[in-house]
Amino acid sequence: MKNLSILILFSFFYTSTFAHQDQEVKNEDEISEQIQQLLSGAESSILQYNFDAAIRKLDSSMVLSKSINHKRYIALSSNILANLRYIKHEYESSNKHIKRAIAIQEEIGDEIGLAYSYIQYAKTLDLQKKYSEAEDYLDLAEKIYTNNNNREQLGLVALNRGIVELHHENDYRKALTYFNNAEIYLSNSENEYEKSRLDYYKSSAHLSLGNLNEAEESAKRALAIANKNSFAGIIISGNRKLSVINEAKDQPEAALAYLKTSYRTKDSVYDLNEAELGREANSRYGQDALKNTLSALTLQNAEQEKSLKVNKLTTILSVALITILSLLTLSLYKNNNLRARANDLLQKKNSELTLAKENAEKASLAKAQFLSTITHELRTPLYAVTGLTHLLLEESPTENQKEHLNSLKFSGEYLLSLINNILDLNKLEANKVEVMQTTFNLKRRISDVLVALKNSADEKNTVIHLDFDKSIPSKLKGDPLKISQILINLIGNSIKFTENGDIWINVLKLKQVEKTVYLAFEIKDNGEGISKEKQKAIFENFTQGSTEINRKFGGTGLGLSIVKNLLSLLNSEIRVESDLGKGSKFIFDLKFEALENPALGQSENLKEEKPVVLSNDIMMDKRILIVEDNKINQMITRKILEKNKVICDVADNGTIAIEKVHNNHFDLILMDIHMPGISGIEATIEIRKFNETIPIIALTAVTLDENLDEFYLNGFNDIIPKPYKTEEFFNKINKYLAANAESTV
Template sequence: MKNLKFIILLFCCFITFGFQESNIDKTEPKPEQIRELLARAESSIDMMEFDKAQEQLNKSLDYAKQIDHKPYVALTSGILARMFQVRHEYDKAITELERAISIQREAEDEAGLAYSYVLYSKILNSKGDYDRALKYLDLAKKYYESEGDLEQLGLVSLNKAVLYLNNEETKDRALSELKNAEIYLENSENTYELSRLHYFLARAFEHEGNYEKAENSALKSLELAKEGNYTGMTMYSYGLLSGIAEKRRDLAGSLNYLQKMNEVREYVFNINKEALLTEANDRKGVDALKSTLDELTVQNAEQEKTLKVNKLTTILSVALITILSLLTLSLYKNNNLRARANELLQKKNSELILAKENAEKASLAKAQFLTTITHELRTPLYAVTGLTHLLLEESPTESQKEHLNSLKFSGEYLLSLINNILDLNKLEANKVEIVKTDFDLEKRMSDVLIALKNSADERNTKIHFDFDQNIPKNLVGDPLKISQILINLLGNSIKFTEDGDIWISVKQVRRKEKMVSLFFEIKDNGEGIGKEKQKAIFENFTQGSTQINRKFGGTGLGLSIVKNLLSLLNSEIELESELGKGSKFTFELNFESHEADTKDTTVAPIKIDEKPISNEIMEDKHILVVEDNKINQMITRKILEKNKVICDVADNGSIAIEKVQNNHFDLILMDIHMPGISGIEATIEIRKFDSEIPIIALTAVTLDDNLDEFYLNGFNDIIPKPYKTEEFFHKINKYLAARETTV
């Protein structure tokens, strides 16, 4: 009977233990626990305690999955990749790191991505792929600069220096990067990275032949490595000191350091050996426990014989064993199912990564194709528009004039289509960046209205402009994006408003310290848009209806571009419209202002009418046209000579340099893409001996929003081909007048 009570008690304890274990397993881990585990894992890797690091990483991964914390799941894979990298298992490291990067991109974890990029560069450095390694470091550097993280910038500089040291062609650049790292890490408490810094400083000094400084830096690295118990760095520092001592003819010292390095190496080997022995001892402990249980079973059997346990005891024992067997079988099946599920998930994840990479490659190919085809389209289009302009000035008959005007309109329409597709392509590819600069919003809007006045006059439409005079004169923002938004919205209103009015107004709605919020409104009394179409018109290649498309033409890209640009500026476009009664577009933008709240609100009235450009200043001026395309040469030359310009032509950049050296020119029109040296290279050479002559880039190249490269290389201005003759003459006259003033 006593034995029966013992078995029942054992059974209850088993169930209670299982219940408690179940409750413990259900306790949700906290992010702080995962963060602590990951930090300990990194420390274990630094000390080359890989078994301990693996255990900590497994636990942190399990916790991160339980709370579905994707950044920590990715970071666990990243730190595991670092362990493989330290152990020189590079293929495993790359597999884990690519998994981490995929998750971080999906979760938009920029901090995690920066960490992974630095680690990827280390792996690529170890594999000898220095160029790709440098690119990943630059990606990480861009993020840390935006965050102002000096310590991480120091680690980027340190890893760049390691790259340079490993490459024979760039070794001389390493010391400069190490000095930068030393400045950034001046206040760092990361002893492991400081140990690495002094180690590679020693290598750089050794390369330069400064063995005294090399030895001091190596000793500092050794001191920090011993302080932090960083086994690997201790071993490497001893090895470096041995090499330096040998080069200083200190053979005894070299041998001493070499022996110490071997002692540390043997210690690392013993760590691994002890881990194996521990595993073996654990196995022996299990065997011993089994033996003990066998003995107890025998004793219990003898006791059962002695006490003649009744039949019920046997039944309960069998029931208990059956339950335990079923639980074991269930756990085994669950583990198998989990393993298969994990394998399937990994396979699907790999397929998704591959599909994502293919999609990114396709998107990049599309962007490159559009950029290339644009240049190829602009070059013949320049011939069409240029020849049309020349023919219109040669007194054509009325019927010829009508045809030529139609041809001119078609050319301008085609150019507008190309520009819209390119703008949309840049927005979709996330290649558009916000550029903040000081600008006068009132003047910027006045310029937009002047540019669109002719189009409004052709539609017999009046534009009314209302600008709140409480708005600060100088704002900080992106004037180019503002102009692009207004041109598209006003152009849209002009297209759909004939014999009507357009009102554009800007009001200040809030102002707090340096921040100013402005409310923009563009309203017309034109065609209007039906309720059912108002959302769709902001999509690509969409207009109000097929009838509107046939009547007014257009691609339906303008409003899509506006929506994307405003989204980039953290704003949204609102539309109120009624078919046949007009439309109203509104949006709000925030700007910075360095002006005080009170200011003089008296300003000069806005003049929309632009004074006609006088071309008399061009008479008898010497202009050099640098162009390899014979048709473009002829067109540009004829347009200039009609205004009494003395024109000379150079077929390529080399000829242009020679002609500028031997002749006097008042201005140069320079193409960019030419055989031999490019227009940019030719301009750089010309600026070496003539810094005054105006040089304008006359090119069919698609220009990005950032034109700094042209200006930094010596160009005064850029005229994209094909151009409007008014803009062409305006820019030439502007620089000729400025040159006369300075002379």
């Protein structure tokens, strides 16, 4: 009771003091200073991911700003609140607050605040994939900062332009140029957060370009600044980035350590915000209880003046209330014990889940490394099998021998198809496939696919029909390689299950909105068909329509799974309509950017380009250098070429190849990649220093971990993966021999 009396006296003293203070009028300068402190504290809390504390400070600053009708502070509060929503990925809410800030700043003519809001709005638009709008707002901000000669803020514009370039065009070198400009502008800046953000995105660009050492240095600089200033977001992302870099450098222990640090930081941020919520709830509960106590005391005093009987009743009610509170305290104590036991159980389960996740990641890494190694090891002897089979078939075998050799050739091609499909699927599952954007002619691309599949269709006595909508623009922007891969798998699947029949490929324009074209693709056949119960399962790995179909037609059951994954990567999905014994129809939609509209009234007169058929006669008396360290592979490649009257020379390694090219004339080079001494890539770089015109084709067993772009960037004209189909081998060689002959005319 003594403690209760002290509480009541304190409450009366606090109430009277608070009422007295409310009667005083604060001047505008004092309130402005208080608002500035709140906004500064809110920004610090946001960078430390203490969102609940930030929201309380922003709410207080907004109330004070409105009390003095200070529009600049109202706009600034909205701007900071938009940044908070942006960091929490609540983009619609962020857009609403930033638009309010922009409207106020335009009204009062606050150019500097307006430019800062433009940058914040551009950051949100970038993450919403509205890249053109983001660029427009960055242009507006840059114009203001250029007029005011504000170098630091121009650095922020350059930084965010680089980030948009990373996300939109995937032009990592151009992004690095922007980041380097931003680094110059921000060199004397005290804005530690933007400096750490700059180093983080430089690390992303270097990583995408394969510059692992530069990527690691930039990430560590970002992390050092973030740790010093408690920038929680950069700490979480920076540790995760270093985990990816160390994994790419084949340093799994370091990668795991960084990943654990990232998760620990993330968990601590969660605990911090949870604690803030708890303190806020306790604060509210305490204030409510205090108000109830004061109300009860006021009522008690009024009733005491009226009657002593009411006083007795109040005393009885107080005793009852104390009893209820005691029971409530006991209940809360028991609940806390139960909660503690539940927390212990949850922590144990979290530890088990973390361990399971780590084991799964290790298993996934081991699987990728195993596939990379085993496929390369399989390709080398498989090249000898397919090459020797081709040579034996060319040497007039007996009918019995020819039958056996054809079976051997079929088995080799089947095994090669299986290896390629497993590699493609593993790349998709490991997220190592990126969508490229380039200009191409869709009809020509489909025609090339049909030419490649013509022999397979002829063997099945199957006719392929193409119906291509003439209103489709001739130039589209998209990923032609993935389109080809999807069509080869789908049309090849139809050929396999259609004998003495027809296949129809229909491409229709659904609609065009400005420069975006929506197309529908349909591949239809009158082959075996698929039962209703099996139609969903056929897109799963290693699944076919039935055991009987597998025995009759063969195959791995991976082609449609690859198609499904590729279409998912292109933001589409495949649908199937089929009846058993009546054929199948596969349908999917894709969107492209149209770079050119078809000329009206001229679509019927457009001449269709026919693929040029190259003859092996082009190879006669041509000099080809074979760079290969494997003696069996040397012999096979040489004999295949000499059958077509090619003059061959052999180099056992890259050093000998450079010397021979320097001292002799060759019409073409077939270059292996993995050789003792200098590699095929290094040899090609050296050759290009004194001979830029000779066609160089990489003849190699390409593995999962190798980047095909590296070949083209270092001077190769094309790639022939081993083992190969002889027709494709000759076709590529003839293509470059013919092109080289034309250029010398």
